[in-house]
Amino acid sequence: MPPYFDHAATTPLKPSAGQAITGHSGLANPSSLHGSGRRARLAADSARARLAAAAGADPSEVIITSGGTEADNLAVKGLYWQRRGEDARRRRILLPGIEHHAVLDTAEWLETHEEAELVMIPVDRDGVVEIEALAGLLAEDPEAIALVTVMWANNETGAIQPVEEIGRMCAEAGVPLHTDAVQAFGSVPVSFAESGASAMAISGHKIGAPVGIGALLVRRDVKLTPVQHGGGQERDIRSGTLDVVGLAAFAAVAEEAVDSLSGEAARLSRLRNRLADVVGPLEGVTLRGPDPRARPEKRLPNNLHFTVDGAEGDSMLFMLDMAGFDTATGSACTAGVPRPSHVLLAMGLSEEEARGAQRLTLGWTTAEEDVEALAAALPGIIDQAKQAGLAASRRQ
Template sequence: MPVYLDHAATTSLHPAALAAMTDALVRTGNPSSLHGAGRRARRLVEESRESLARAAGAHPSELIFTSGGTEADNLAVKGLYWQRRAESPERTRILCSTVEHHAVLDTVEWLERHEGAEVTWIPVDGSGVVDLDVLARELAREPQRIALVTIMWANNEVGSLQPLRQVVELAGAVGVPVHSDAVQAFGAVPLDFASSGLAAMSVSGHKIGGPVGIGALFLRRDVKLVPVQHGGGQERDVRSGTLDTASIAGFAAAAEACAASLTEESVRLAALRDRLIEGVLQAVPGAVLRGSPGSGRLPGNAHFTFPGCEGDSLLFLLDMAGVESSTGSACTAGVPRPSHVLLAMGLDEETARGAQRFTLGHASTADDVETLLRVLPAAYAQASKAGMAGHESSIQTAGTVGRRAES
């Protein structure tokens, strides 16, 4: 049985989620229908909404179901931009960190190309943490023209937690709403949407033991946004579409399970992570841990760069040895280019191409970590012999990263 160390990409279905989905799948009923079957489906949806809201520290009316984190990010960023610009045409500025997931980055860049947005890229330090001084300076510059700020809660590649409280305080002082992609943070660290001050927050089901294809946008009740898609007017008329009752039930069950064991599980995963980090640095002395140390990173994340080898080569060799890892975000896996996150952190392309991410989840064990440490030295030695492939990054990617770095 392979050792799975890519829980940041997707994690295994939690038993509670599987049970909830199985029960819901054998029932019939559209939650928008008025007959008995429809009302039963609606009741399950609303009970699930309440459970998810509790897990995120939100009011049930603030939760809008989506097909996943990517849709939630698109709905928040586009919807807020269009709404704020409609209220005041001069609001065309978007402040965005350079290390966002592509669900946010590509959305922001689309708005820049097609909707007249003026994007200011907020840089990060060597650990991938946003520069608050630059953010404060940009917020002070023509704040009346800023549509929104979007900063992730935790980075999906290197695991660094962002200073969201300070970000929200800075933006709130000049009346600018903040959206946060919390897909990696939800279920891993304590979240409280109500006290966060965020205008909007995106989460996803399959990162916490729920099914793929379900997510949510938490949207403060006093915040309006323009819908991205139109139809039957479901979800506060913000996100039309027939609700997936079974997936919603599974998502809620997984969230309940995570919330019930969050403290204990965070401690357990952090201990496994620390053992993994210690062992990797001993097994490969040249390896470098990337991201914030200790409590400044997600409890299940360990990200390294390995000198003198391609990350893809190491990944495949580890896979052959029975350990499944990644080189970064699964949404860009297989694309021969260095991570935009690592480049934004100041790494050169050759160093960034030696990346490997090991992420732990609810099914991870101490044996998983020890298996990795046992097979890693030989895999690294073989990958090092192959050396760097020498392929060139795409001009488009380099240009994009360059523009963000210069902003």
């Protein structure tokens, strides 16, 4: 495959995932009572325990889903319906405008169809939640708050949120917190137990497992209204036949990612900073999110995001694609939609500034020579994109 700089969208399947898939491909339905079913159940229980350990959770807290989007929907809808059912005053959902569409669109659906009131938590120019503003919102009328949802790390800018501090604030206010940790899990230290969150979403294909497997971690004392109904699997929160093969692969790569996290984060940070050193000084280029060299602890180690004045992000993407590099302008979940990033707009950028975005995300397949090749190509391609944008503006 060409040099791949879109690991935030999907990371190629890791060998450990392939081995797990091969080793578990003959398993039966784990809900069946015969011997084959019991063997499948044992395999599922083992994988669940390994995944839980990697995420800092108890196995009983792991609810298997088809991925991050389902996990986010289950958390936001489930918490809202449960809390609203217990007290009709609980209509407010507090969230920042930088959330992934799996959370943001779910909240907007609840606003349209279920009388939810969305309250936006301000973020600063780096896309980090303003803690004092959140404290004020929590104190305003905590009895009317259904839930707070704040992503652990942003999928576009790589900005890491102070989740543990937010978790403490929400606990003091008696309000459940959901966090979308899809980008954070496997890239930075993540512990569900230490986060203070009531629910946390993670996904397999971001760390090298197959697409179609994820999990929602839910504390045992937290009640969720199910989104789907059926056989009562997964604590009756998420009915459906358990994907044992996918779960085994997810557990294998999760263990591998957590075990190698420190060394891999250092490697990817170094490679990412090499690209930052190349594009940062270029005229008209602005690095977005926390500066990866000045405040590395505030940013995912594999993420570089920048905007180019007067250029179109799609133009840069296609030029890089023609040069043999896979990159992104933002979330792959909205790819092909010609509109500025809602994340950048929430950070205070104008639509014109936000249109010139480019995201580079590295991963386990990224080699030194890939980075050096991209570093050599970027200045010329950025200049071409600026010239193309200038020419287009003159034609209007």
